[in-house]
Amino acid sequence: MIRRLTEDDRELLMVLLRKEPALNLFIIGDVENFGFEQDFMALWGEIDPSDGLIKAVLLRFYRSYLPYADGPFDVEGFATIMRKDNDIHMISGVTEVVKAFDGVINFKQGKQLYFAELKELNPKIIAPYSSANNINIATVQDVEAICSLTDTIEEFESSRDGSRTSLRKTLASGTGRTYYMKREDQVIATASTSAENSMSAMIVGVATHQAFREQGLATSVVAQLCTDLLHEGKSLCLFYDNPHAGVIYKRLGFQDIGSWSIMYM
Structure with a gap:
């Protein structure tokens, strides 16, 4: 019934x-x-x-x-x-x-994504949360600086128009959080959560400035974000469709648990 x-x-x-x-x-x-x-x-x-x-x-x-x-x-x-x-x-x-x-x-059409979950961070990944590596927890006042970075990322093009409104709403409502790293007052790496609830959260919006890639900066930000959420007793998950990105997340400890389909009408 x-x-x-x-x-x-x-x-x-x-x-x-x-x-x-x-x-x-x-x-x-x-x-x-x-x-x-x-x-x-x-x-x-x-x-x-x-x-x-x-x-x-x-x-x-x-x-x-x-x-x-x-x-x-x-x-x-x-x-x-x-x-x-x-x-x-x-x-x-x-x-x-x-x-x-x-x-x-x-x-009419659809796409399929890998779905990965993190229950325990790889102990070999170290991301100390301190002023030394300049990882910060975003507030609504940081939205413009963070979106100035994501505006330059090709993968985020489809969500660019509403990115500022969406991020402000997420931060203000507490349904997600964003961590970021700065160099000389410029945001150079960021990672966020969405759909946070009492049991789980999704990692989204991982980005690094083109000029600062291949330095492990985004990995450090994601690792710190995951560390804090795991300490709160939450399981973490994410979607990915890029095998290269999958390798990075698996290094952190994420494991594939299935696939997610999105079908449009």
């Missing part, structure tokens, strides 16, 4: 999501930050009649849908909900779950 979830279902939902907190960081974060009663967000759960537990969940966040299940689930039931939405833009999630909708929902 599939039904709309409410605040009364919070703990039952978390029982399911805690099984894989890294893979579920978006749903966990949205529930913790926004609850169940929002116009831009809705959650449906498939209830197992044998024990009353939630076995699968479907999140709508604005025009995007994210399904999750840790086993077989009612694909057609979730698809019926999505088909009723004439404004749907995207479906994303663990590849095995998203692929279950092949032939059930028509996708």
